[in-house]
Amino acid sequence: MHRIMRKQQLSAEVFRLEVAAPEIARERQPGQFVILQLHDYSERIPLTIADADAAAGTITLIFQTVGRTTHLLADLAEGEAIPHLVGPLGQPTHIEQVGTVVCVGGGIGVAPLHPIAQGFKQAGNRLVVIMGARSKDLLILEDEMRAMADELVICTDDGSYGRQDLVTAPLLEYCQAAEPPAAVVAIGPPVMMKFCAQTTRPFAIPTTVSLNTIMIDGTGMCGGCRVNVGGKTLFTCVDGPEFDGHAVDFDTLILRLGAYKAREAEDHHRCHLELGLEGAH
Amino acid sequence: MSHASPADLAAAARAQLESLQGRGLKPKDRMAIPAQEMPQQDPDERSANFAEVALGYSPEQAQVEAMRCLQCRTAPCVEGCPVRIDIPGFVAAVAEGRFQDGIDIIKRNSLLPAICGRVCPQETQCQAPCTVGKALKDVDQAVSIGRLERFVADFERQQKPHAPAVAPATGKRVAVVGSGPASLVVAADVRREGHEVTILEAFHKPGGVMIYGIPEFRLPKAIVEEEIRTLIDMGVTIRCDYVVGRTRKLHDLIDQDGYDAVFVGTGAGLPVFMNIEGEHLVGVFSANEYLTRVNLMKAYDDRADTPIMRSRRVAVLGGGNVAMDAARTARRLGAESVRIIYRRTEQEMPARVEEVAHAKEEGIEFCLLQNASRVLGDEYGCVTGLECLRYQLGEPDDSGRRRPVEIPDSAFTIDLDTVIVAIGNNSNPLITQTTPGIDTNRWGNITIDDDGQTSIDGIYAGGDIVLGAATVILAMGQGRRAAAAINRRLAGG
Numbered sequence: 001m002h003r004i005m006r007k008q009q010l011s012a013e014v015f016r017l018e019v020a021a022p023e024i025a026r027e028r029q030p031g032q033f034v035i036l037q038l039h040d041y042s043e044r045i046p047l048t049i050a051d052a053d054a055a056a057g058t059i060t061l062i063f064q065t066v067g068r069t070t071h072l073l074a075d076l077a078e079g080e081a082i083p084h085l086v087g088p089l090g091q092p093t094h095i096e097q098v099g100t101v102v103c104v105g106g107g108i109g110v111a112p113l114h115p116i117a118q119g120f121k122q123a124g125n126r127l128v129v130i131m132g133a134r135s136k137d138l139l140i141l142e143d144e145m146r147a148m149a150d151e152l153v154i155c156t157d158d159g160s161y162g163r164q165d166l167v168t169a170p171l172l173e174y175c176q177a178a179e180p181p182a183a184v185v186a187i188g189p190p191v192m193m194k195f196c197a198q199t200t201r202p203f204a205i206p207t208t209v210s211l212n213t214i215m216i217d218g219t220g221m222c223g224g225c226r227v228n229v230g231g232k233t234l235f236t237c238v239d240g241p242e243f244d245g246h247a248v249d250f251d252t253l254i255l256r257l258g259a260y261k262a263r264e265a266e267d268h269h270r271c272h273l274e275l276g277l278e279g280a281h
Numbered sequence: 282m283s284h285a286s287p288a289d290l291a292a293a294a295r296a297q298l299e300s301l302q303g304r305g306l307k308p309k310d311r312m313a314i315p316a317q318e319m320p321q322q323d324p325d326e327r328s329a330n331f332a333e334v335a336l337g338y339s340p341e342q343a344q345v346e347a348m349r350c351l352q353c354r355t356a357p358c359v360e361g362c363p364v365r366i367d368i369p370g371f372v373a374a375v376a377e378g379r380f381q382d383g384i385d386i387i388k389r390n391s392l393l394p395a396i397c398g399r400v401c402p403q404e405t406q407c408q409a410p411c412t413v414g415k416a417l418k419d420v421d422q423a424v425s426i427g428r429l430e431r432f433v434a435d436f437e438r439q440q441k442p443h444a445p446a447v448a449p450a451t452g453k454r455v456a457v458v459g460s461g462p463a464s465l466v467v468a469a470d471v472r473r474e475g476h477e478v479t480i481l482e483a484f485h486k487p488g489g490v491m492i493y494g495i496p497e498f499r500l501p502k503a504i505v506e507e508e509i510r511t512l513i514d515m516g517v518t519i520r521c522d523y524v525v526g527r528t529r530k531l532h533d534l535i536d537q538d539g540y541d542a543v544f545v546g547t548g549a550g551l552p553v554f555m556n557i558e559g560e561h562l563v564g565v566f567s568a569n570e571y572l573t574r575v576n577l578m579k580a581y582d583d584r585a586d587t588p589i590m591r592s593r594r595v596a597v598l599g600g601g602n603v604a605m606d607a608a609r610t611a612r613r614l615g616a617e618s619v620r621i622i623y624r625r626t627e628q629e630m631p632a633r634v635e636e637v638a639h640a641k642e643e644g645i646e647f648c649l650l651q652n653a654s655r656v657l658g659d660e661y662g663c664v665t666g667l668e669c670l671r672y673q674l675g676e677p678d679d680s681g682r683r684r685p686v687e688i689p690d691s692a693f694t695i696d697l698d699t700v701i702v703a704i705g706n707n708s709n710p711l712i713t714q715t716t717p718g719i720d721t722n723r724w725g726n727i728t729i730d731d732d733g734q735t736s737i738d739g740i741y742a743g744g745d746i747v748l749g750a751a752t753v754i755l756a757m758g759q760g761r762r763a764a765a766a767i768n769r770r771l772a773g774g
């Protein structure tokens with residue numbers, strides 16, 4: 001049992017949980033994730049470990065309420081427990097000192113980006129962070145990012161805060177600068193990652209993306225997490241979650257995720273009714 | 282095909298038994314006894330439920346079937362059994378109605394008879410060389426050793442057996458990674474010697490493929506759960522949600538956590554895909570994913586959250602047990618048409634003969650000498666069809682099997698919404714990637730010595746992670762051997 005030590009709501013649909021998980025906290029490295037399950041009939045979903053405190057024995061999860069399980073998770077109170085939590089899974093981010101690193105985060109993608117940005121900063125890189133959200137109230141972790149970034153650019157779709165632009169606009173400017181970044185990390189919705197990879201490709205800047213696929217076991221047994229990378233079938237849970245953004249076949253990935261989305265949209269609506277959240281946004 | 286009802290079969294056996302008892306039976310008389318049919322659920326009924334298909338012999342049927350055994354001195358059946366069960370011995374006990382003695386004899390060599398009696402490919406193991414089958418020139422007429430094994434195992438389960446005795450604590454600790462058949466046997470054998478045993482399992486439920494792969498209608502989960510309960514009663518600790526290599530590195534179990542030995546039974550992994558166009562479409566599953574969603578995540582239950590598409594027209598690619606299980610599961614979930622697509626002919630199919638027969642009875646269509654060449658989809662990325670090619674058998678290859686050769690211009694398409702790929706597995710890379718110094722063969726399977734020990738001292742392995750996708754009984758046999766070596770090692774120190 002993994003007790004929820006602290007719970008915070010970061011925006012209308014985004015929650016932050018600190019969960020007791022001493023073994024996971026001890027082993028985890030930036031880029032890794034957990035899979036959790038809330039009851040015998042619930043699905044198993046992957047969530048990135050946004051932060052961890054090995055001394056306190058806790059890990060931090062940040063998630064957006066999209067499907068049935070994330071809604072149920074948001075419904076848990078401090079002191080309650082997550083029955084099944086397994087991890088840390090996936091390959092850790094490969095972090096080294098390369099010079100300037102641009103980290104691009106979109107929406108909830110800022111959460112998994114945070115520990116990676118932190119890792120690059122601690123390794124002695126100059127850190128540029130570009131964060132995007134639909135509007136100001138959906139922006140998360142701004143203070144945390146601002147505290148460590150050497151430069152921070154914020155974009156919103158509706159112009160309610162920062163630049164009214166897509167994250168690819170400032171990314172392109174950095175690529176075109178006299179001293180372009182040595183590496184780019186982009187985490188967010190698949191479409192955003194696809195266009196970030198397209199932006200950096202002409203400049204041949206190594207670009208890492210982190211994929212959030214459907215998963216069941218997380219040990220390389222089921223193949224549900226498969227993606228096409230450079231013409232090869234790879235498994236996100238054991239080969240990823242991070243891949244070379246220039247090699248990922250985003251179009252099939254987006255199709256795959258899209259087909260499961262219809263069901264999630266339905267869940268979202270139903271859960272909001274059931275949990276009385278309908279008026280919350 | 283129609284089947285006699287269980288009551289009729291039992292009645293016929295009762296009459297038969299009365300006419301046989303008290304007579305001194307000569308081999309000729311024994312061979313004249315009709316082979317006992319396995320009572321089973323009606324095909325039409327069962328293709329809409331998940332309950333077990335084979336219902337098990339009545340006591341009279343078991344006795345009559347056991348009387349067919351000739352008690353051969355050479356016992357070729359024992360040679361065919363991977364764990365060398367004293368088959369004539371246990372069959373003789375059954376023939377005399379000493380069912381408890383029968384199971385006790387089996388348990389000297391096999392720990393999971395209720396499971397093996399149900400899932401072992403007996404027709405290629407103990408029953409293949411059986412003298413009765415040979416004499417009657419039909420392997421289906423061999424003594425039904427597997428069904429008898431199942432019968433005595435079920436008999437014992439109904440007597441509510443108590444957990445085996447455990448020797449006084451030795452203070453030694455053993456970690457067992459995974460909880461498939463290999464691991465369960467290691468846990469039991471090592472625990473019995475008084476060592477502390479902890480099972481570390483990645484999933485939220487123990488049991489391995491027997492829980493998430495092999496479906497309920499072939500192997501009721503309650504049987505596997507009982508075996509696990511027995512281990513718990515013996516004092517084995519089971520930790521689920523624990524991925525060795527990630528939650529803890531393998532060598533840290535010994536270096537940091539103080540285990541005296543570790544057994545790795547992590548099974549096969551990484552489903553193989555066809556590498557054809559359209560395989561990433563929604564509606565294409567590996568059999569592992571499909572079966573796990575149904576068996577473990579209970580996708581057939583309305584209360585379950587794990588989505589599974591309600592398939593109407595399904596194709597399963599492959600010809601093994603896994604393919605049969607996936608096809609029959611799709612059928613039970615309500616698919617109108619389910620077809621197996623296999624490159625060769627039925628003779629080459631690796632599935633158990635009984636499962637092929639059951640699948641046919643349930644209306645699964647067998648499309649032989651065909652193979653998928655492309656999955657077709659719509660603008661939403663969902664499967665709409667499959668393009669296939671026809672094949673013919675050509676010259677034998679190195680293995681002596683005739684190689685399927687594509688017939689030119691034979692492509693045709695079928696309308697479908699679901700494609701399940703069941704063409705095998707690669708090895709699971711998780712432990713080997715995170716454990717420096719552990720040797721593997723060129724397929725990535727962990728290599729072991731005659732004691733089941735890996736290239737790292739104190740770390741043993743067995744089951745599918747060593748053999749590639751194999752069988753429950755071979756996994757169990759390897760577990761046995763490794764457990765014996767671990768017990769010797771710990772007794773020495």
Ligand SMILES: Cc1cc2nc3c(=O)[nH]c(=O)nc-3n(C[C@H](O)[C@H](O)[C@H](O)COP(=O)(O)OP(=O)(O)OC[C@H]3O[C@@H](n4cnc5c(N)ncnc54)[C@H](O)[C@@H]3O)c2cc1C
Binds near residue numbers: 495
């Ligand atoms: C659908 C299907 C049908 C089959 N039908 C038959 C049949 O009829 N007859 C037959 O004899 N055989 C059959 N088999 C094969 C048989 O099930 C396997 O050979 C056998 O289960 C292998 O046992 P194992 O002990 O190696 O491990 P498995 O049963 O494969 O179990 C391995 C366990 O290890 C866990 N694990 C994996 N990695 C880790 C890790 N890093 N840390 C912790 N735990 C981990 C897994 O979650 C799993 O629970 C079938 C297989 C399938 C998939």
Ligand code: SF4
Binds near residue numbers: 358
């Ligand atoms: S080979 Fe057949 S007849 Fe002979 S002992 Fe074995 S089971 Fe009995």
Ligand code: FES
Binds near residue numbers: 216224235
């Ligand atoms: S989640 Fe099953 S193989 Fe990756």
